Amino acid sequence: MPRIVYIDPVGPEGACHSLKEELEGIKHKRTEVEFIHLNRGPRHLEYRYYESLIIPDLLHTIRNLEEKGYDAAIIGCFYDPGLLVAKEIASRIVITAPAEASLHIAATLGYKFSIIVGREKWIPRIMENIEFYGLKDKLASFKTLGLGALDFHADEAFTVKKLKEKAIEAVEQDRAEVIILGCTMQFGFYKELQEYIKVPVIDTIIASFKYAEFLVELRNRFGWQVSKRYTFENPPFSEISKWQLDQQYP
């Protein structure tokens, strides 16, 4: 009975509380799902500064989940904030995030994908992840909507209209074969867009949740879990305690 936690890595006010219900609807029968947010934090993470602020709390949350025996944690933002460092500090708990999951799925479903984001500002940040994941050759283009993370659901009809426009451009001009909705706040739109544009449209919350279930199974059955050589080598816990880091950063 895998226990998976979806972390909305923002403060209580920004968290999208209806997500729990959504996740209940898509999980495997035997999976248990929880939805949490942080106790403090900005309402969105469009800026690197906001990300930097929440990462220590996020990491401590994940260490705590690991101690309690959870099987997986999802870091619910398309910047995949803290994903690499979370894999470094974790020992056994599976950690994944929307971009990692979506990019691998999209690369499997078509030759090139486009990512529809809110603002140009996000592109270099997302590009960093694509380079690390090694998938930049699969990128057809970024398209931008001119909307912030908190704007997508203000006027949903308008958002849908813009998404359709940009998806058409991506497919017709940039030869994208798959579309990724490059912000978790674009939840709820993939189905309509997918029917319209007739190529796969990846909702990144769903993608990350199903990828987490998949990775938990690989870990449990075959011992395939994050490599502890080099990139994700744990920091020595002796150092952490000698330096009293837990007390210094409560």
Next chain:
Amino acid sequence: MPRIVYIDPVGPEGACHSLKEELEGIKHKRTEVEFIHLNRGPRHLEYRYYESLIIPDLLHTIRNLEEKGYDAAIIGCFYDPGLLVAKEIASRIVITAPAEASLHIAATLGYKFSIIVGREKWIPRIMENIEFYGLKDKLASFKTLGLGALDFHADEAFTVKKLKEKAIEAVEQDRAEVIILGCTMQFGFYKELQEYIKVPVIDTIIASFKYAEFLVELRNRFGWQVSKRYTFENPPFSEISKWQLDQQYP
């Protein structure tokens, strides 16, 4: 109840019949698994010529499976022979193969992976796939054992000894964080090697089977299936019948 077929894309003599049992042991409870081979063909596919010969039969097998309503077909060779064209002719059946599945999993579990193959001859062929899948930046190195596809189980102790040597080189010298066993005929070795080398060692048969289950679920639940724009656009069935291709190539 997903029905998945593992195709050993060689003739009856070459087919590894014990695989069915193995797959029974790793499948989801509700998955039904079948194991088939082709009615004619070489005993291994180390050469492009052998691949070219079997592909038409393989494609017709897959079209047949699709008509019968199977959910997924796995093309069981690390060259992923015919994977792209199979995705082109298929409409709904999920198709995957060992390299596609293993590369995405390995890229998720570590920064760089190495692939241990039998002979240098295989490397450019595998490299072609890695480029298409867009993951060449994740490759630390290829290592070769000096063994053909049919040799791995002739003297298993020797094979294990060589695998350990090469895995050490990959991790220590080439900084690989994950190992992929680059031939389906290397089945049966991953566990011992993984315990020894202490980084994930991917068995590509298992990887492709679990990836197939995962992709079937994404298709069934979210409609995420291979994009039919451009690369995998179906050939027009009107042409196929007008030109009587089915009769010409029985």
Next chain:
Amino acid sequence: MPRIVYIDPVGPEGACHSLKEELEGIKHKRTEVEFIHLNRGPRHLEYRYYESLIIPDLLHTIRNLEEKGYDAAIIGCFYDPGLLVAKEIASRIVITAPAEASLHIAATLGYKFSIIVGREKWIPRIMENIEFYGLKDKLASFKTLGLGALDFHADEAFTVKKLKEKAIEAVEQDRAEVIILGCTMQFGFYKELQEYIKVPVIDTIIASFKYAEFLVELRNRFGWQVSKRYTFENPPFSEISKWQLDQQYP
């Protein structure tokens, strides 16, 4: 007296029988030229499926030509179908194809080239070859006409008009310095387009034929023929006969 065969790798109905005459007009005085097609097959090869079907016949045709002592075979389609595997099974006969030949010539005549193709569908397929040939850094762009392989000569005035439009875009916007007509079925247009656009316009049938003559001379005079290490290592003929592949695939 080099004997060169141009293979139109489609069935009898699709074959462009007037080509023989054209080739007679461009060959070296001492070259003997033949034009053949396959005994069965689709009328064009726009889809990977069609390619896969014809490749075994094509390979057996080439083995046959080699046994008869021909000097070179040209695989007459811009997808260069089966070129790599043909080089693998061949021992001495020179094999080349339109894309291989055109790309090397175009790279010599200018810094960047554009390729004008019929449909977007073709682009990823052609891109695979460009990557293998190692010339992707020389590609300025693909331009598409919105025409299938069999449409170019339906309304030649229209085709010319579209070619001119796209060539202008390639040169003015994408800074192409050379144009490649990315389908053998675009034969007959290069001269008019070249006079119009004033950069070299490569007809890929001509390019492949002259490249074949060039390669035959290099082989005959200096022993420079396809390397038999690794990529193009012959399959062991002992295996082929032990497994009775010739009987299995007549």
Next chain:
Amino acid sequence: MPRIVYIDPVGPEGACHSLKEELEGIKHKRTEVEFIHLNRGPRHLEYRYYESLIIPDLLHTIRNLEEKGYDAAIIGCFYDPGLLVAKEIASRIVITAPAEASLHIAATLGYKFSIIVGREKWIPRIMENIEFYGLKDKLASFKTLGLGALDFHADEAFTVKKLKEKAIEAVEQDRAEVIILGCTMQFGFYKELQEYIKVPVIDTIIASFKYAEFLVELRNRFGWQVSKRYTFENPPFSEISKWQLDQQYP
């Protein structure tokens, strides 16, 4: 009179207090230099976790320096921790760091450089920066000493011996033309090594300090400072105060 602060981004115990003197020795006559550390933190930053912990304090330190009118801040660790986010939150203060500075200088002094690091663990982390800075084509190799950040000065003779060995390998085998000492804790070694190996050996503390002076001059004289479009666009200060981030993260 430019005022530049070198931040040793570790806690008080780890900070290398003798650096202030060193910096006094290399500054422009009119530059004022200060040396600070953080009030809490680990003693080194070899792990992403340690980096993540110190970044919020580091950013608040830099905002504070900016308010006080300092001209530049140097983030003194070869991981350049927080450099991108620091440029995002800063408005006018120049921020640089050892890797950024050293890589640009090394790229100017030779065709390829090698970086000598302490442990393999560091390489993917540093590689991320090299990719972002766009200089990965200039990298000849990484060489590792098998020493942690705190070990370099434990037995300096041994460190020098190892440095010489690795520098020779880098120059002779990997064809490096410049050596970068890839950890600020390798201070004090560049001169001896440079005389020995006879190619430039970059001390990254010095490099970052002089680069800071250079960038301050460019800013003051020509208005060339970090672009505020896209990557380094400031977070809206209205949001920061509306969400009370300063109170939430004291």
Next chain:
Amino acid sequence: MPRIVYIDPVGPEGACHSLKEELEGIKHKRTEVEFIHLNRGPRHLEYRYYESLIIPDLLHTIRNLEEKGYDAAIIGCFYDPGLLVAKEIASRIVITAPAEASLHIAATLGYKFSIIVGREKWIPRIMENIEFYGLKDKLASFKTLGLGALDFHADEAFTVKKLKEKAIEAVEQDRAEVIILGCTMQFGFYKELQEYIKVPVIDTIIASFKYAEFLVELRNRFGWQVSKRYTFENPPFSEISKWQLDQQYP
């Protein structure tokens, strides 16, 4: 007291004599600046032919400056003509040029830069340098004005209007975060354009001059000067004199 010479690498008629004054205005207080041109030569260097003609004179000029003890020479054209060979023949004198300096500065100030050039003709030539300097991943785009090197100051209002148009395109469409004025003859425009477009606009004469001062300081203080291994290894002066090259090429 560093002595720096700015070489306008054209003949007396083409040289931009007012530059000396400009450079006086931007130099460090203690720097001495000289401005020279060649005794013969074309009036601009838009063509490789013109470059090739002036390079021997340029090199002999630089050798002469080195003998006289000058600290740095700047080769004042955005093609950086002869920069690599000048570094090869020089022993101690610092040599830099507009593209080298501007590209490193621009890469430091933003994620991607665009270069505004006069004519498309220049682009492949400049691209060669960008590849050598290793910074091609930082290039957002080239924009062209449709003006030759000698046209920028014919109608300055028109030039400014075009520069603004192209800068807007670069920033808005190509997501450039920094603009480089890709010809030394675009001097005098950066300030107005920078105020208008609100991202850094690099004047490449200024950039190269300040970079020269910076490099001289690195050389004088830390011995960091061009590596003499491999790329910039001096030709053996014994050969030069044995072959009487100085007499042969007076």
Next chain:
Amino acid sequence: MPRIVYIDPVGPEGACHSLKEELEGIKHKRTEVEFIHLNRGPRHLEYRYYESLIIPDLLHTIRNLEEKGYDAAIIGCFYDPGLLVAKEIASRIVITAPAEASLHIAATLGYKFSIIVGREKWIPRIMENIEFYGLKDKLASFKTLGLGALDFHADEAFTVKKLKEKAIEAVEQDRAEVIILGCTMQFGFYKELQEYIKVPVIDTIIASFKYAEFLVELRNRFGWQVSKRYTFENPPFSEISKWQLDQQYP
């Protein structure tokens, strides 16, 4: 009757006068071949400085050959000195050089090639050309002999021994499928080495000569000659004469 000139781009003393005979032996029956050298110059071109010195004379030689109606000129050094600028000033005469020709041929005969050069010093210079020709993905490795350009024939037995060693390394360790002898002064060795190593070994003088014949035929028959857009656009002859460049550079 094509008239082709092989230019040994060194002074009279360095020129390898026996080459004429060799070329007579490999030319097409109807080709006329001439062998020339420059009137002054160094004896080899291992340094960029030597190259820079000879280029103006080389260009004037080529312009002269073009005026006299020659069909092709070969610039006989593996650095391909002045090839790009020669294509720029030429209007109709074909110009090629050893690296351009050899790289395209080698890329056609195998998946990856290695280049055996004399000294490490040469590698970055040759790499520049490989990047411009767009073929860097085909390069398996450089191997060095530790010999200067004038040393290869001092002790031919020793040279052959070293060539064999390095060729073995290239094929066995670096997986090269073709060998290029990366200096025209390595003439005379390809046959013995080719028989020994059993992969194609390209003599670059022969390669360039046959490539010249091939290119002349393409030009004469199909009008395929160097594109005059952008990279190889001629300098305006009006400028050349207005500025009296011919008089200034006699």
